Amino acid sequence: MDNRHLAVWMVLIVVLIALRPISTPDLWWSLSLGREVSAGAWNPAAQLLTTEVRPVADWLGGLPFFLLWQWGGVYCLAAVPVPAALLSIRLLTGNVRRNTPVLSVVFVPLFVCLARLGLQPTPVLYDLLFFGWLTKSTTRDQTSARTGLRSGIFTFLTFSLWANLSSGVLWGLLRVIVAECISLRALTSPSGTGNSAGLPQFLSGRVNGRPTVLPALLGCMVTPAGTGTLADAVTAAAPHAFCYQNAFGDATWRGLMDMQWTATDWGFILMWVAVLILFIRYVRRFRTASVSEFVGVTDLVALPIAVPAIPLFGGLLARGNLPICAAWMLADAAWITSSASRIATSQTGLLPVRKVGLWLVVTIVTALSLLDAAGRISSDGARLGLGISQQLDFRLLNVNLPPRPFGVSGQGTLSAGADEWVGWAPDTRSAGIAVWSIPGLKLVDAPTRALVGGRTQMHELLAADLLGEHRARYRRDDGSWGGWVATLEEWNVGLLFIPAEQFFLNQAMQRTTWRTIDLDSPTVPYVSTDDGTFAEDIVETLSQEDFVNYGGWQPSVDIYDSHGWRFDVVSVITGQPESAPAVRQSQRLRAAGLTMAALRSLLPVRSVTRHWTLRQEFLTCQAELLESEMTEFGHSRRLRAEVFRQLVGDSGDNKLLRSLREEAPTEADTHDSKALWRQVVELYIHGDPGGAAE
Known part of the structure; x- marks a missing residue:
């Protein structure tokens, strides 16, 4: 050669x-800074953050890419890497x-x-x-x-x-x-x-x-x-x-x-x-x-x-x-x-x-x-x-901010000067998507700016309070006051934006007075139930949660469609959709306690695609449902137990496996054909629950 x-x-x-497809978490934050610079701002971060006081050294970084976006849109940006x-x-x-x-x-x-x-x-x-x-x-x-x-x-x-x-x-x-x-x-x-x-x-x-x-x-x-x-x-x-x-x-x-x-x-x-x-x-x-x-x-x-x-x-x-x-x-x-x-x-x-x-x-x-x-x-x-990955698709974040009454804080209480919407996000991807796609929104901080400004500790303490369910004020070991209610009121926060991948933080949010107003966005928006502005959105989302978990929801692969923002070469050649959006959707639903809906969300991709992350998420859903059945009824469904054994291996040392071994099989179970059960389990694992039921 x-x-x-x-x-x-x-x-x-x-x-x-x-x-x-572009997947870097800094994309929309950089473009948001570039948009502010193009509007004449010398300190673009100060226009987007309520706590920013220091000038930004790399203030011009997002401007060329913002102009590129303005000129050519999604695919112009997506053509940059090669x-x-x-x-x-x-x-x-x-x-x-x-x-x-x-x-x-x-x-x-x-x-x-x-x-x-x-x-x-x-x-x-x-x-x-x-x-x-x-x-x-x-x-x-x-x-x-x-x-x-x-x-x-x-x-x-x-x-x-x-x-x-x-x-x-x-x-x-x-x-x-x-x-x-x-x-x-x-x-x-x-x-x-x-x-x-x-x-x-x-x-x-x-x-x-x-x-x-x-x-x-x-x-x-x-x-x-x-x-x-x-x-x-x-x-x-x-x-x-x-x-x-x-x-x-x-x-x-x-x-x-x-x-x-x-x-x-x-x-x-x-x-x-x-x-x-x-x-x-x-x-x-x-x-x-x-x-x-x-x-x-x-x-x-x-x-x-x-x-x-x-x-x-x-x-x-x-x-x-x-x-x-x-x-x-x-x-x-x-x-x-x-x-x-x-x-x-x-x-x-x-x-x-x-x-x-x-x-x-x-x-x-x-x-x-x-x-x-x-x-x-x-x-x-x-x-x-080519294009922009699903996790960066800000069109999925469906949040419309109404004009905010002057003097009303994010918690629904009176607050002097609280006439603008303020949000909080724990990662750069969520922060960028929020400020880019929601007009009139400011954030308390962005991770990159909090890092150089020495403000990360106060955000870590807030996240720890949310994870630890510290709602009321309490004295921390360092002498400062904790409690997420007081912190969010002090910052005048009306919305929270948490990535779907942060499972434990999203799970902890279910135990607070904050509720999500969107089910399918990789960036999960939360609003306070104490603020009546989003009451209708909260009720609508709760009804959607009931439908996807307990109703007749039958998702198709179209729910993960790019709608013109992504061109997947592998999907065109093989017909197999990407697994990452389905895994992300499942994680988001599991964090909300909607495990059956999470399992359903994997089905349209699981039936045609094989990927180890998809298999791992499917196993996690099965384990959660199995544990829930054993806790609620004292025993598990035979199909669920057989699927779990097949995925984990019956000889493994697992708490759920030990519990399954302790279950005494009924007389009918003893005479079931093992070959038939293996066939049923294989059909179920490979995304054909209808064939398994037959």
Whole structure:
């Protein structure tokens, strides 16, 4: 396979991995900020949040994507990831047709997989593009380098623009600092006085001997936040160092050691190990090469320790750092392989690749990419397609706010100045959907702004009060006053927006005086029963709950239709709908205590689609119904028990299984045909309850 065919194959792999419906939780929050900026706001967050007092450093981040939305709508935004991936790869690696097979076959697919969410239209994309531009601009030959003054101005302007668009400017600054340190060490080494032939200029940190750290540092401060820009960037890069996350915040705040690992996490470790191997072999090549060709060779032993450790540390700090850390590692791999090819004393590269081995790796990567495109690898079941994912479809959030009487708070009590609707959301996705789709709504806070503003603790305490059913005022251990009633009244909150995935928080809401006014939105809206504004909506929703759980509700696959906002390639080819919307709907209904409705909501997808998350949710519904029957009647239905045994395995150590073993079978049960029961259970499990009943 020559380089031209390898480049074509690489583009196809990029399309298979990157082309997904937009699912990044920051989408609508970023576009909401961009909408406020387009309306003339210099501090867009202050227009959307009641507690925001600090200026936003990356205030311009959402504006380009908002203009793109205005111009082309859903599919214009959805078309961003693939060209963004190709441009990032070009900036980070150079001419893809000149890349080594190892870089194209191993590192590029891993980069796209790790950076998939970052390639979607949110400010994280700016981090990848600016980091790539920084790589490209600093790896030019000395003959084409700018003068010291021009280089300083260029660096200053680059970091100024970067800091106003995204909070990831810290990673560019770190790259420049590391390069400067290595350059200074090489300059002071006994063996040389400058940049070595084998050390690319990207790691020299200097252009014509002029340092670039100071212009970069000054450029980071040219934002509305001023000197606080870097502090905000550090906080965003290491959320857990500045807050304790339980029910408030985003999943991307958690590090690799805080949650169960996914395929993406294993891919990150694999990429880091591969880069580390390249570094080690590169150092060995330097040691065995002719000393006359290189300068400062002994100082390069620090490379395998210093440079690869930074992306590893970033990934361990927070999952949100994975895209930029993947870009860092791809840039490392690119300059190592290119430098090694220039200094090689033989035709053998750093990682020898024989023709048979190359085809084997290509086959494996292609197979894994196809499985991933079919939604069989990722935990969220995202599949090859275009558009906006169901979890971000704000059209499903059906909330119409009437004019609010002046002086009435969200709890229905008198409150001076309470003439606007205020909401509260524990995650960025819900916050963005709420402020984007509901005119006239403000939020108390947004997780990203609460994090940099040091306000996450008060939101965590509110979530803890809701989870712990602390309605009345009480004294906390730290001396502050708790109780969710007083907190929500103080903040003048009239609506709560909780993601369907937060099962325990939604379940706790059923024990409060707040009720939902929507059944099918991935962002669940709650209003207070003490506020009569939504009385009719509450009554209507309660009647709908009775119908879906106890009535004749027979859902079809149409309830999960995209209505023109998603094009699912896999569904077009196979006819199998995506499983994630059904799983999310089931979780939302189970949290409301509507387990039978949750089981019904899985049926239209379960009958035609097989996915492990769908199977797990089906098992959870069966377990809850089985436990409910045993608690209420003292025994379980035979069919439910057999289904549970089939799914779990009769030899497992499970509380419900032990209870089932203790049940004495009746005489009629003893003579039932086991083969017939196995057939009935298989029909039921595979989504054919009618056939099972026959």
